[in-house]
Amino acid sequence: MSDTGFDREWRLAELLDPAQLERLGPPLRQLLGGDAAILDADGHTLWGLLAGDARRQALILELEPLGYLASNSGSEPALAAATRLLTQLLRSQARFRMASSLHLEAVAEDFETLKREHARLVESENRYKKLAGELESRVQAQVAQLEERQQMLYQAEKLASVGQLAAGMAHEINNPLGFARSNLSTFGAYLQKLATLKTRLADAPAAWHELDMDFVLEDGLDLLGETAVGLERIARIVADLKSFSNVDRATEELADLNDSIRQAAGIVERQLPPDISLHLELGELPRLVCLPGHLNQLFHNLIRNAVQAIQDAGRPGVVRVTSQAGPEGISVRIADDGVGMTPEQRERAFEPFFTTRPVGKGAGLGLSTARNIVLAHSGRIAIDSEPGRGTTLNLSFPTAP
Incomplete structure (x- = not known):
């Protein structure tokens, strides 16, 4: 057996502390008729007074004596009975100490396991933080590149x-x-x-x-x-070119959206095929704080897209642009009777690089750019379209109260 752990060889002094000896001594003395002593395995007295001619009974838990119960006054049967009682008490104490030691060893082992797990978790957390930092840097780099x-x-x-x-x-x-x-x-x-x-x-x-x-x-x-x-x-x-390019107006200013529509329409109209016409129905509008150059590009892109939709349909058609003021702001409507779009195409119409035109005929950025310009002016843009019946773009811009 080992000297440590629950399976160690116990010494009598470990199983019976002084307080327990003081509690056990008097009852033993009474059982043995007057005197009694408890000795360890080496014969040292742990409790009581040992007479020179006292009889001894060994206290054995395993094979070797753990100690002795000695008495001069007690008879042999009484000493043997008292020894058995004390031995049972010692065995109970040994089992209790073994259970306590086993519990402590289990707790200590669990604690060591928890410490190892904690160390692994800390290491994993540090690796995760490092990887998260690297990932964030890579994501930021990729976002910047995109x-x-x-x-x-x-x-x-x-x-x-x-x-x-x-x-x-x-x-x-x-x-x-x-x-x-x-x-x-x-x-x-x-x-x-x-x-x-x-x-x-x-x-x-x-x-x-x-x-x-x-x-x-x-x-x-x-x-x-x-x-x-x-x-x-x-x-x-x-x-018209100078106004469209907005050379002299690089900052926001009060402008009439109808002017931007007319300028964009005038440029597109000069390039219209003979079988496509452009009709403007522009109502009186309040002036809007905006970037005129951006709005010129917006209306130019949308009117040009409408013309291309009619060309793709392979038939004569009309592009109609209307504007009007209402309680919620300015609304602009650009309608064509071109090829139209399916529901799936409408869902993806504002995605960058998405286009319904053949490869090489468009980059798929016209509507995406248009939406960004509208959103930059706190506006909204929506599409109403059916295949074969054309497309209508509805734009709205809030005005100052």
Whole structure:
């Protein structure tokens, strides 16, 4: 047996402390008729007075004596009976001490197990915190990268719109420039005729008639008038482009949404196919604190999308834009009779990169960009669409009370 733990060899002094000896001693003395002593295994007296000729009975729990009960006055039967009683008490004490030791060992083992588990949990928590920190850093890096790429795609969408706009505007500007050049060339020829007439002033009437100067004067005035109209058209186109790009208005200001709608519609209208028309029904609106350039882009994108939807349907159609003021603010409605959208397409219409057009025909950022612009102005945008019957976009903007 070990010296520690519940299965150790017990000493008598461990099983009977002084207080217990003081309680047991007097009853033993009475049972044995006057004197009694309790000795340990080495013969040392733990309690009582030991007479020189006292008889001894061994107190045995296992194999070896744990101690002795000694008495001079008690008879052999009485001493044997008292020894058995004391032995039973010692066995009870030993079992109690063994159970206590076993309990303490179990508690200690459980405590050590808990400490080990706690250490593992602390280590796991530290690893988790480290991984969580690394994950958060990676997520932030990925979010920053996604935002950067999304911004790049938005810019690409804007550049695509600007490219399409520039191509249409170049065509529009070339038309008045073409006939202005032709008019100026013809007018130069007319000036040559005036120079020839100068050399023939002697026979002026005949030269005037021969050179058809009446027509020259009449047509020259017409040419100057047409050229002035062409230059006016060029100036108007440039003014529309300047207003659309919002070069001179980089901050919020009070503006009329109808102006943004007209400017966007004017740019799109110049590029309309012959079988598609654009109708504006604009009511009187209160002025709105906004970013006019962003709203120009918003209405340009939405009207252009409506035109493309009609083109995709392969039939003539009309894009109708209406605006009106109400108690809750300004509402704008853009409707087309194009291909329309299924419920599934409507659910995903505002997702970045989602498009119903063929690959290479659109980046899927038009409606996403439009929604962001509307939300930036504290507005709302909703879609009402059916396949084959067209699409209606309903926009609302709150106004100051």
